Amino acid sequence: MSEISLEGHAHRGCGGRYTARTDEVQIKVSGMAATVERTRYECDHCGDAQYTVEQRDQAEQRAVESIRTTYGLMTPREIRRLRESLGLTPEQFGHLLYGTPRGVVEGWERGRYLQNQDADALMRSLTDRATLERRASRGGVTLPVVVPPEAATRAATSAATSAATAQAPGWDAVAVMEVVPAPDSGNGHHPAAAEP
Numbered sequence: 001m002s003e004i005s006l007e008g009h010a011h012r013g014c015g016g017r018y019t020a021r022t023d024e025v026q027i028k029v030s031g032m033a034a035t036v037e038r039t040r041y042e043c044d045h046c047g048d049a050q051y052t053v054e055q056r057d058q059a060e061q062r063a064v065e066s067i068r069t070t071y072g073l074m075t076p077r078e079i080r081r082l083r084e085s086l087g088l089t090p091e092q093f094g095h096l097l098y099g100t101p102r103g104v105v106e107g108w109e110r111g112r113y114l115q116n117q118d119a120d121a122l123m124r125s126l127t128d129r130a131t132l133e134r135r136a137s138r139g140g141v142t143l144p145v146v147v148p149p150e151a152a153t154r155a156a157t158s159a160a161t162s163a164a165t166a167q168a169p170g171w172d173a174v175a176v177m178e179v180v181p182a183p184d185s186g187n188g189h190h191p192a193a194a195e196p
């Protein structure tokens, strides 16, 4: 899909023209927030703001990457590698994470959802064999007979150990995009309400 540009386009019924402007917004994903730049088209006459799909996606992707880095969360690829190294299906993997639905696991692996810190720590804790076995028995999952040595011997970090007692990640592990203006970027325009 090619970028749709409103640059220079007339605002119908207003007489103004749209130009690209960049502001800072705070975007919340799975309860974690990042402040990122977002470009929009704004009418130079009435201030009406329009966002293209690309502009929204770009800002969300920036936020996700920023949050991932800030909180040290696993990448989609790392999650899939971890699951595969344990020889588990997405569904089984979810059972070991207190019943996280398969669709959510697949969403994490495709970068469609962003796991929160609790879910991230829970996943990492599965590299500890004792934790893995305990969760498997609790989740009714039969582990593959042969576990790759890599997965069995990978050292459990202190984070993994503490995560073993953590609560279920629940639905807040699912990405929920929430966009609010950054504290200092408001321009006071509420043009939509002023439109006929």
Ligand SMILES: [Zn+2]
Residues within 6 Å of the ligand: 011, 014, 015, 016, 017, 043, 044, 045, 046, 047, 048
């Ligand atoms: Zn206008």
